[in-house]
Structures are given as C-alpha cells and as structure tokens.
Amino acid sequence: MLRRARERLDLYPLAIHANYLVNLASVDPAIRERSIASFRGELERAADIGAEYLVLHPGSYKGQSLEEGIAAFVLGLRDAAAGAAGMMKTGVTVLLENTVGSGAQIGGRFEELRAIRDYAVQLTDVPVGYCLDTCHLLAAGYDVSSEAGLRETVREVGRVLGIENVKLIHANDSKTPFGSHVDRHANIGEGHIGKAGFRRILAHPKLRGKPFILETPVEHDGDDRLNLENLKKLGGRPERPPQALGLPHNLEDLKKLCPKSRTTTTKSS
Numbered sequence: 001m002l003r004r005a006r007e008r009l010d011l012y013p014l015a016i017h018a019n020y021l022v023n024l025a026s027v028d029p030a031i032r033e034r035s036i037a038s039f040r041g042e043l044e045r046a047a048d049i050g051a052e053y054l055v056l057h058p059g060s061y062k063g064q065s066l067e068e069g070i071a072a073f074v075l076g077l078r079d080a081a082a083g084a085a086g087m088m089k090t091g092v093t094v095l096l097e098n099t100v101g102s103g104a105q106i107g108g109r110f111e112e113l114r115a116i117r118d119y120a121v122q123l124t125d126v127p128v129g130y131c132l133d134t135c136h137l138l139a140a141g142y143d144v145s146s147e148a149g150l151r152e153t154v155r156e157v158g159r160v161l162g163i164e165n166v167k168l169i170h171a172n173d174s175k176t177p178f179g180s181h182v183d184r185h186a187n188i189g190e191g192h193i194g195k196a197g198f199r200r201i202l203a204h205p206k207l208r209g210k211p212f213i214l215e216t217p218v219e220h221d222g223d224d225r226l227n228l229e230n231l232k233k234l235g236g237r238p239e240r241p242p243q244a245l246g247l248p249h250n251l252e253d254l255k256k257l258c259p260k261s262r263t264t265t266t267k268s269s
Contacts, residue, residue: 003050013052013211015095015131015168018042024076025059025069025106032072035059036080043084046092053168055095055131058106058116069106074119081126094120095131095167100139102181108140110160117165129165132157133215134201135172135186138193141179145197154206163206171198171212171231187216187223188230195234202235 006014019042022035039056046054061069077094096116101108106116117128134144142156143149157163173191175184189195202208212235216227 015053018056023059025073040080062104093127097131129167131168133170135174
C-alpha cells in the first residue's frame with residue numbers, strides 16, 4: 001500500500017531515520033549487542049517498505065580512542081548487514097549523518113565520516129553515503145550562515161566527502177551559535193543560520209538539486225507546515241507584485257490597458 005501511495009503522490013526518495021539509541025561505535029558489550037540487533041532490524045524494515053535511504057548517526061566512542069570507535073562502528077555495520085534478511089537485494093543506502101562533535105561524538109568533522117565510508121566499502125557490501133544536517137554543520141564549526149562560509153563548506157564537502165555522495169540534507173536552523181558543539185534545532189529563519197543563510201543554501205548550485213527534509217521543532221499545531229512553507233518561499237524566486245512591473249493594482253484598470261476587441265464580418269461568396 002505504501003509503495004502504491006508513493007507512486008501516486010510521486011514521493012521520492014523515501015528516507016527513514018534509525019533509532020537514536022543505536023550506537024555501533026560503543027565499547028560496552030551489552031550496548032553493542034543491542035545496537036547491532038536494533039540496526040539489523042532497521043535495515044530489514046527499510047528494505048521491506050522500499051526505502052531508498054536509512055539515516056544513521058555514527059555514535060559515541062566514549063571509553064576508547066576515536067580511531068577505535070570508528071573501527072567498532074564499521075565492524076558493527078558489517079555484522080548488522082550480514083544478518084539482515086535480503087538486505088543486499090534491496091538497494092537501501094545507509095547515510096551517515098554529521099554531528100555537532102560534542103564530547104565523544106563521531107562525525108563532527110568530514111574526515112571522520114569519510115573514514116567510516118572508506119572502511120565500510122572494504123568490509124561490507126552496504127552502499128554508504130552521507131546526510132548533512134545544517135544545524136549540526138553550524139554548531140560543529142562549518143559556517144553555513146554566511147556567503148563565504150557556505151562557499152568554503154561546500155568546497156570542503158566536495159574535497160573530503162564528494163558532493164555526489166551527499167544524498168540528503170536535513171534542514172534545521174540552530175538555536176546555538178557557530179562552533180557551539182550544542183545540538184538544538186530551531187525553526188527555519190529563527191536561528192543563527194537565518195533566512196538569508198537558508199536562501200543561499202537552497203540556491204547553491206551544488207545543493208539545490210538535493211532532497212531537503214525538515215527536523216524542526218513542533219511546539220504548536222501547524223509549526224511543521226509553517227516551516228515547510230518558509231523553506232519553499234526561501235527556495236523559490238522572490239515574489240514581485242504587479243506594481244513592481246508597472247502594472248495596475250486591480251483587474252478593471254488592467255482591462256483598460258487592453259485594446260478593445262473588434263468584430264470583423266466576412267461576407268460569404
């Protein structure tokens with residue numbers, strides 16, 4: 001039924017998010033076992049519903065080195081995929097989401113995401129790409145709020161990750177400033193990225209063709225729809241009222257500018 005609805009409504013791509021409790025990088029045996037089992041289930045469900053993308057946070061390397069955490073993550077991904085029924089026949093791509101880089105979080109730097117993908121390609125058959133979150137980018141120290149900062153960030157994405165490997169963007173403003181390493185999503189245009197920042201992000205030639213998904217707060221009924229409409233407005237062409245084109249305000253005055261219709265009679269021979 002979901003597949004038919006997607007075809008009818010042209011809903012593509014379908015991206016789902018893994019459980020936030022999954023931590024494939026964990027050194028704790030119990031957490032690691034549960035995380036692998038949980039993510040295996042996520043893979044199977046993604047395959048069952050025909051999702052194109054499954055977004056996953058790289059997790060925390062607490063209690064070990066960053067390098068050990070990255071290795072643990074990749075091995076956990078391999079073990080989860082190996083036990084997922086029919087996983088390799090579905091075309092589900094796992095997307096690594098960047099983080100704010102707080103504490104022992106993996107993924108605050110592009111190089112960390114790149115390392116995971118490079119190892120995953122060698123150890124598993126799971127297709128791996130990236131999901132970039134705008135709030136996380138700003139808080140991690142990538143200045144997507146300014147023109148120069150966005151230009152440099154996109155350049156770094158291309159150099160380290162490969163822009164073609166970025167399959168999805170999570171559109172969120174940030175309640176905390178540049179480099180804060182604090183993850184607090186804000187409504188579009190109401191945070192430290194701002195309307196001008198999102199206008200540039202949505203218009204960037206290397207980003208505007210990517211799918212954007214909102215993860216903004218819903219504090220009141222209709223907040224989600226309002227954020228969607230704001231994003232659409234910022235991503236569209238600036239609206240110009242008729243007066244800006246030198247046209248009259250109302251239809252009756254507009255009609256006066258049109259030449260009167262003439263009736264011509266053709267005589268029959």
